[in-house]
Amino acid sequence: MPQTTNRIFSIDLLRGIVMILMALDHVRDFMHNDAFLHEPLDLTSTTPLLFFTRWITHYCAPVFVFLSGVSAYLMGLKKNKAELAGFLIKRGLWLIFIEFAIVGLGWTFDLHYKIFVFQVIGAIGMSMFILGLLVRLPYTLIFIIGIALVFGHNLLDNIEFSMEGILGLMGSLMHGHAFTVFPVTQNHSLLIIYGFLPWTGIMLCGYCVGKLFEPNQYPGKRKKVLLYAGINLLILFIALRLINAYGDPAYWMVQKNSFYTFLSFINVNKYPPSLMYTCLTLGPALILISLTENLRNPFTQKMAVFGRVPFFYYIIHIYVIHLITVIVFYATGFSTADIQTPGSPFLFRPATLGFNLYFVYAIWIGLIIVLYPICSWYNNYKTKNKHWWLSYL
Helix, strand or coil, rough: CCCCCCCCHHHHHHHHHHHHHHHHHHHHHHHHHHCCCCCCCCCCCCHHHHHHHHHHHHHHHHHHHHHHHHHHHHHHHHCHHHHHHHHHHHHHHHHHHHHHHHHHHHHHCCCCCCCEEHHHHHHHHHHHHHHHHCCCCCHHHHHHHHHHHHHHHHHCCCCCCCCCCCHHHHHHHHHCCCCCCEECCCCCCCECCCHHHHHHHHHHHHHHHHHHCCCCCHHHHHHHHHHHHHHHHHHHHHHHHCCCCCCCCCCCCCCCCHHHHHHHHHHCCCCCHHHHHHHHHHHHHHHHHHHCCCCHHHHHHHHHHHHHCHHHHHHHHHHHHHHHHHHHHCCCCCCHHHHCCCCCCCCCCCCCECCHHHHHHHHHHHHHHHHHHHHHHHHHHHHHHHEEEEEEE
């Protein structure tokens, strides 16, 4: 029978899972005593637990962006093209504003906004804006553009963009040079973490996959298509990674033992999201969607709550984590003189602050427990109220 419910449970479940995983990485950023000292994916200094603590969160951003595209398509079932385009353009611009005004403040706690941060919410906003401009095009053409961006953007990996002026800014915004800082005024700078163009490709592909969730599509066919697509993405990842020539700027290499060689093999590039990164993350995501459409139990119902209010959850979890950091900052003996670390935009986060990974996991679990009733309340509020502004939150 065709699906007739307003929400797709497997989508809410998957989105909820990646939102919870995302919090683990952010707790690690603020609370791990090694977070500002060593790169967790650096095989010369990492441990297996630290590596996988960071690596598992690779699934968060691409799945979230992809599902944003799916949600845009489903929204288009209730609107005409002009209405959908208008909404996506306005919401995209709104998300870019929120990135700079609200999300960035949550990360830095700097009321003077010495540095503006362009990361995942800004990339989603820019991608949504572009999707709004393209949504009137034929479905097939949107799909071709999405595939071309995902499969072809690594052709730009070896192009040397100017690191200065407007060309450097546009090159970093569109494709790469992650963690590049550009001066805006004498006292303000822009930090670019997410180049938006590859993420736009992922969103466009998600928009086109949304067609599988139309009410006239049969679940059996949808599950089969998603399952085979996910398996084929993983096969493509393995094939390209073995060739070791295209699809990721960081080639894998033989390491000190077979296990670390395996870690090198799966250690793919996120900034910007390489083709291999996209295959490795979206492949399992599509498989999981195909297998969980009717997987309802108390645990999955709770996970899905986070997936129904992702933007609300994203905003509050950053502020709660940073507030916990402030408490830890003073509780562990740091003083007001230590609030600002030279060279770091994050207040109350000295490089030596933090705990071991086990403590990080404990804080993460506690955070999720605390945020669940808040997110559940907001989900119920959204369900019972249909105010227009709720669609922007």
